[in-house]
Amino acid sequence: MEEKHSLEENAIAVSESDDLEIIESNQDIISDDPVTKEDIENLVIYSRDWTIETIISQIESGNIDLNPAFQRRNVWENDKRSKLIESFIVGYPVPEVVLAEIPGKKKQYVVIDGKQRLLAIHGFFKPENKYWKGKAELKGLTIRKDLEGVSFDRLDGDDLRLLNNSDLRCTILSGYQTTAVLYDVFYRLNTGSVPLSMQELRNSLHKGDFSVFITEKTNSEIPLHAIMSLPGPDKRFKDIEVMLKFLALNFNKDKYNGNLKVFLDGFTEYANQSWSSNNKLITNACDEFDQACLLLIDIFNTPKLVGRKWVPIKDNWESRFNRSVFEVLVQYAFNIIKDGNSALFSGDNEKNDFIECIKQAFTGQEFAASVSTTTKTVEQHSIRFNVLFGILNSKFGLHYTLPQTIQ
Template sequence: MPNLELLEEKEETTFFEEDEDQANGLESSRAKRLSELDEIAGIVVAGTDWTTATVLDQLVRGNIQLNPRFQRRDAWNITRKSRFIESIILGFPIPQIVLASNEKERGKFIVLDGKQRLLTILQFYGKSETPNNKFSLKDLEFRPELNGCTHEDLENNLLSAEILDPLDNQTIRTTLIRNWHTDNFLYKIFLRLNVESTPLSPQELRQALHPGEFVNFLDDQSVKSQALRKILKSKNPDFRMRDVELLLRYVAFHYFLSEYRGNLKAFLDMTCEVLNKSWKKRTDDVHYAVSQFEKAVETTIDIFGEKNFSRMWLGTSKVYRRQFNRAILDVMVFYFSDGLIREAAEKNKTAVENAFKELCSSSENGFREAVEGTTKNIRETHIRLSLWGYALLGVLDLEFNLPELVDNRIIFNGLR
C-alpha cells in the first residue's frame, strides 16, 4: 500500500525561488542600517517560562493571536503532533516560542515562530475548530501505551494524573519582543528565525500586521480557488500561505502597477492597507477582478498544459523548466484577466505558446533575466510585462495598452 502522505509531498509544486534582496530590503544604505541598529537597540527582548496550561489559556483568551484562518492551514500530520505532545509530557527540550507584542492591541501577541506547536497544543486540548481537534495520540516512541488516547480520555481516567500533571505544568520557553516600531523589523526577525527550517511565506506575518476585510476576503478566496489548487497541486490551503500571496500579487499589479517602486514586500503591504481601508467602496470590483484571475489561470493552463504553465521554456533542451515561476504567472494573469485578450488567446493557442517559447529562447531580449534573476526591481518588472504584451500583440488580432517605463517609473492606465 503506497504511503499517501509521501505521494502528496512528492506531487507538491516546486517554486522557482526569486532573488529576495529587493523584497526584503537587504541592500540598505548606510544611513538606513544605522537607523535599523538604533531600533534594534531600543527593543526589549524578555524570556519567560510559561507552562503548557498558561500557553493554552493565552491561546483560548485570544491573547496569542492564532486565528481560525491560520488554523485551517495545518502543516503537521498526527504523528508529528503526537510526538510533540509526548515530548512535553516527558520533559524533553522543545524549540522556543517567539512572540512580538501587538502594538495596536495591548496585552496581545503576534506569533513569529512556533505556530504549528501552538496549534498542536490547542488541538490536543480540544479547543480548536479544525478537523484535527481532539486528535488521538499516534505512533508514540516512549509511551506507546498512550496511543489512541485523546486529552478527554486522559481526563476521564483517574490513573492519568501522572500524564496530565507533567503535560499541564511543563515549561515552554517563550521569548517576548516588545517596543518594536516598524513592520520591516519584524519581517527580518521572522525570516531570520525561519532561515534554517521549512521556509514560510512572509504573507503569514503580513496578515497579522495588516488585518482587515480585504485581507480576510483574500484568505477566504484562496481556500475556495480552484486555480490556486491546481497551481499548488493540493486540495488543502497552503500552510506557507503561498496561495494567498500569489493572489495578492495579482491584485496588487492589477490595481497599483504604477505605484510599484521595486520593493515587492512594501508594495504588497501597501495593497493590503489601501484595500482594507477602501473595502466597502471596492468590494464588488475586487470580487470581479479575482473572478477574472480564476479564468486567467484556466486559460494559461489550457494553452500551456497543467504540467507546464508558468514555467520557463528551455529552448536548448526543448522542454519546460520543472519549477513553477511566480513572475511568469504574474505576466500571464496580468493580460489573460482581460476577457477580450483571453478569448483571442484561446482561439490562437498554438501561436501564443510559440510566441512564449520564442521569447524565452532569445538571449538578447532580457526576458529570461527578468523572470529568473533579480525579478523585483522596476526595470525587470517592466521588461517582462511589456515583452509578453508585445508578443501577444504580434499574434492576436487585437489592440491593447502596454505598461511604459518613464524615468524609472512604470506608467500604466489600464489595458483599454
C-alpha cells in the first residue's frame, strides 16, 4: 500500500508540475504581445444557437476547422464523450463553443474554445474519423443506461431526433486586428482544471505542410518524450512547442527579439510557406535533433536528468524538466552530431566531464537566473547559451557558436 501511495503522489506531483509549466508558458505568451484598445476597436462578437445537425454540416463542409492532423492529441476519454452525447439527448445544458472567423474567409472558422466537444460530436456522428478511442459507442451513462453500447447508426426514433435537433450555442469573433486578440481570449477562457497550451491555438491559426510534419514527427515515439517524462505524444502539445523552438532558433529568417509568441508564430508561418524548398533541411534537422537527444541520454545514462537544473546547495538535480536548460544542451549536442563528433563523448571520463561542465555553469548566479526567471528575454538567452557553450568549448577544445537568431 505504501508503494502504491508513493506512486500516486508522484503522479500528482508530475501532473501539477506539467500544469504549472503550461500556465507559466501561457502567461509569458500573453505578456509578450498584449492586446491594445485599438486591436479590439472593430471586434464583433455574436452568438448563434446551431443544432447538432447544423454543426455536423458546418464541419463536413469545412466551415469549422477541427485540424484533423492533430486528432491523435485528442484529450477526452470515451466516458466523457458519451456523457456529452447523453446530455444532448436528455436536454441538459452544455457549455458554449467559441469560434473565430478566419480573416479573408467569410463564414469559415477556427475553434478558440470547445474543440474537444466538437471532436466528440463529430466523432460520434462520423466514426470513420476515429476521434473516439476504439468504437464510437456510448459508455458509462448514468441517466439513459438503455443506450449503453449504442453507436450513432443504432440510434433511432426520438433519441435520434433529440440529438440532431439539440442546440449548441456558438459565440463567434470577427473583425479582430491581430491574432493577439485570439490568444488573449483563449488564455482568459482557459482557466479549467486542465490548462491547455497556446500551441494548440497556434496549430489552428497557422496551418500548412510544416505544421502537419512537426505534428506527425512528434506523433511517433521520439527520444524527447522520454526526456520530458511523457508516455508518448503530449495531449497538450508541449513536445511540439519544444521542437518548434529548436527549429525556430536555428532556421527562422528573423532574429529573436524577446517576443516568443511572435517568434514562434512567425517561424511557423515561414516554414509552412517555404516548405517546398526547406523541407529536406528541416527534416534532416529533426533527425539530428533526435540523435542529439539520444547523445544526451547516453551521457547522463538516463533521460530523467537531461534538461534538469542542478542545485549546488543540495548537491542534486531537480526532477522537473526545464525547457531553458534543455534548449541549450540539445543545441550543443546538435552541433556535436552535425560535426560527427559524438565519438568524443563515448568514454566515461568524457561523459563525466560534460556533466561537471553543466554543474559548473549552475555555480554562477547569472546562468542559474537565466534558466529560472524571465527566461524569455534576449539577454537571458544570450547568457545561458554563451555561458554553457563557453564552458563546454573550453573543456573539449571545440568552437561551437550560438544559433544566428540569438547572436
